[in-house]
Amino acid sequence: MKVDILAIGVHPDDVELCASGTILKHLDLGYTVAICDLTQGELGTRGSGPLRLQEAEKAKQILGISHRENLGMADGFFQHNEENIKKIAKVIRKYKPEIVLANAVTDRHPDHGRASKLISDACFYAGLVKIETRDDEGLIQSAWRPKAVYHYIQDRNLKADFVVDITQYLDKKIESIMAYSSQFFDPESKEPETPISSKAFIDYMKAKNRAYGRDIGAEYAEAFTVERNIGVKNLFDLI
Numbered sequence: 640m641k642v643d644i645l646a647i648g649v650h651p652d653d654v655e656l657c658a659s660g661t662i663l664k665h666l667d668l669g670y671t672v673a674i675c676d677l678t679q680g681e682l683g684t685r686g687s688g689p690l691r692l693q694e695a696e697k698a699k700q701i702l703g704i705s706h707r708e709n710l711g712m713a714d715g716f717f718q719h720n721e722e723n724i725k726k727i728a729k730v731i732r733k734y735k736p737e738i739v740l741a742n743a744v745t746d747r748h749p750d751h752g753r754a755s756k757l758i759s760d761a762c763f764y765a766g767l768v769k770i771e772t773r774d775d776e777g778l779i780q781s782a783w784r785p786k787a788v789y790h791y792i793q794d795r796n797l798k799a800d801f802v803v804d805i806t807q808y809l810d811k812k813i814e815s816i817m818a819y820s821s822q823f824f825d826p827e828s829k830e831p832e833t834p835i836s837s838k839a840f841i842d843y844m845k846a847k848n849r850a851y852g853r854d855i856g857a858e859y860a861e862a863f864t865v866e867r868n869i870g871v872k873n874l875f876d877l878i
Contacts, residue, residue: 640706640733640734640735641671641734641735641736642671642672642673642706642734642735642736643665643670643671643672643736643737643738644662644665644670644671644672644673644736644737644738644739644740645672645673645674645675645730645731645734645736645738645739645740645785646658646662646672646673646674646675646739646740647674647675647676647677647727647730647739647740647741647742647754647758648674648675648676648677648742648754649676649677649678649712649714649717649742649750649751649753649754650676650677650678650680650683650691650714650750651676651678651679651680651691651692651694651695651698651709651819652680652691652694652695652698652816652819652822653676653742653751653793654674654676654740654791655698655702655812655815655816655818655819656793656816656844657743657791657792657793657861658740658791658861659698659702659808659811659812659815659816660803660805660808660809660811660812660848660859660861661740661791661803661805661861661863662674662702662704663702663703663805663808663811663812664803664804664805664807664808666702666703666704671705672702672704673704673705673706673707673708673734673736674699674702674704674706674707674708675707675708675709675710675727675730676695676707676708676709676710677709677710677712677717677723677727677754677757678709678710678711678712678713678714678715678717678750679691679692679709679711679714680714681714682714682715683714683821683822683833684830684831684833685821685822685828685830685831685833685836686819686821686822686830687821688714690821691819691821691822692709694818694819694820694821694822695707695709695818695819697818698815698816698818698819701811701814701815701818702811702815706734708730710723710726710727710730712726714750715750717750717753717754717757719753719756719757719760723757723761724757724760724761724764725761725764725770725772726761727757727758727761727762727765728761728764728765728770728772729772729773729774729780731761731762731765731783731784731785732765732772732774732780732781732782732783733774733780735783736785737785737786737787738785738786738787738788738789739758739762739785739787739788739789740788740789740790740791740863741754741755741758741759741788741789741790741791742754742755742758742790742791742793743755743790743791743792743793743794743795743797743864744756744790744797744864745795745797746793746794746795747793747794747795748793748794751793751794755790758788759788759790759866762784762785762788763784765782765783765784765785766782766783766784767782768782770782787865787866787867787869788865788866789863789864789865790863790864790865790866791861791862791863792851792861792862792863792864796847797862797864798864799851799862799863799864800863800864800865800869801862801863801865801869802851802852802854802855802857802860802861802862802863803860803861803862803863804852804855804857804859804860805848805852805857805859805860805861806852806857806858806859806860809845809848809858809859813841813845816841816844822835822836823835823836823840823841824836824837824838824840824841845859848860848861855878856878
């Protein structure tokens with residue numbers, strides 16, 4: 640079950656909106672990826688929890704990943720507590736990722752920053768041997784700590800620590816986002832309008848990816864912040 644990258648989002652569609660281009664690129668490079676959603680996004684104005692699960696499965700197929708799971712935490716009301724830390728630690732120990740991608744450290748939606756801290760702390764505690772978690776068969780899991788946690792930038796523009804060129808993956812990224820048809824632009828929808836349901840929102844998202852790409856001479860890029868300094872073996876790894 641080991642993967643190279645575990646992408647975690649508090650709501651289904653967080654990962655698609657902010658890191659799916661990066662995921663697609665690394666899949667093409669031969670790395671393995673899994674996704675974990677903390678909640679079903681059941682408090683969203685449009686759609687429902689069960690529908691969001693169906694949409695997440697569709698997005699999974701579009702991205703071409705093998706593993707995705709939902710931890711069923713309470714949307715909007717999940718707490719930074721032992722129970723939820725252990726839920727995430729169990730997933731980290733299951734997949735043993737080298738890198739974890741997590742929600743933005745601060746954002747318009749309060750769930751994002753709260754989830755960011757919860758995920759980051761769970762990555763640390765998953766490495767403590769005296770914290771016990773058990774797999775689905777009841778067996779005690781071995782401790783595991785990812786080498787790095789990178790936080791994708793979401794609605795609010797933050798200063799990026801690094802960006803990833805996703806130019807050739809933008810169309811597939813949009814396709815994965817539109818798998819969540821309950822949430823995004825659909826001229827046939829009878830549900831209430833929201834800040835992300837207009838056609839203009841997709842244009843805004845593209846513009847943000849274009850702005851982050853500009854600094855590295857790419858047409859589109861996704862942006863991330865880091866928790867610790869990044870080490871490189873060669874200056875030419877940086878562009």
